[in-house]
Amino acid sequence: MAAQRRNTRQRKMILEAVRDSRSHPTADEVYLMVRKRDRKISRGTVYRNLNLLVEDGVIQIIKTSGGNRFDGCTLPHAHLTCTSCGAVTDVGVAPDTSIDEFVEGRTGYAGISHYTIFEGLCRACQLDEEPPQDQPRQTPKRRDM
């Protein structure tokens, strides 16, 4: 049988931290937030619980180029990440689920879902990167070929 979850003090704090955060925090950011409330909590506990919460569908993980982040909102929606600072924001574009069945039929894969990630330079980073003119902080996307 599947293991039964216990409502530990730590797990509650971790879930709250993810839900209260508008910023799609990384695991380490969650650790830092929770550590303000509990000086003794360990990174291992944070990682373990984030994984369990994702597994249970309570939160979702977002795998961006800049690393993994967590989102307290499990409703399907796209994300936009800044290629320079790594910030992640929500995009109000409803995912087209009909395409999943199409791909399912085409490929023979089962239980298909999909996610979309937008990448670009956020306003703050646009300003930062103009003046020096030297090397861009991160690789600009190529579009040739």
Added chain:
Amino acid sequence: MAAQRRNTRQRKMILEAVRDSRSHPTADEVYLMVRKRDRKISRGTVYRNLNLLVEDGVIQIIKTSGGNRFDGCTLPHAHLTCTSCGAVTDVGVAPDTSIDEFVEGRTGYAGISHYTIFEGLCRACQLDEEPPQDQPRQTPKRRDM
């Protein structure tokens, strides 16, 4: 000024390996392939060159849940990964670039592009996972909220 690239024996081999492979190999798989031709090549060289090739737009990197993979085809196209074995295949769905401008206008981000990753269980893994009935090899997607 940007560094000028040199056409080293190693770089050529690495590019060939990625292009010849239909399987969207990981960095380590590329290393193993290339090592068959050059027993002395190092992982560092493979990683460095893969990064340079991506930077120059010669190949593309695909960040899947199962790890980073490389694709010799830089034409925009979606990918489908198996949530169990991690295999990556191409999906013949043309990305809708008009949506990028829309998001650009909505968010103020610059130079937006996007990519879509489909996830599901490949045919081989479907067969593997039926019989035992115990625990699935990897977390099945939850869809409730």
Added chain:
DNA sequence: ATTTTTGCAAATCATTTGCATCAGC
């Protein structure tokens, strides 16, 4: 001749894990 690149090994970074103890239920 100059400057990039290589091979190697050590370093880094994020994440996972073993284990004895602790705490939900």
Added chain:
DNA sequence: GCTGATGCAAATGATTTGCAAAAAT
């Protein structure tokens, strides 16, 4: 009291990096 969870520290895995020697232009 049983079993899952915690904290700690060590382990892992993927990727990056410093450096002297080698190769490309």
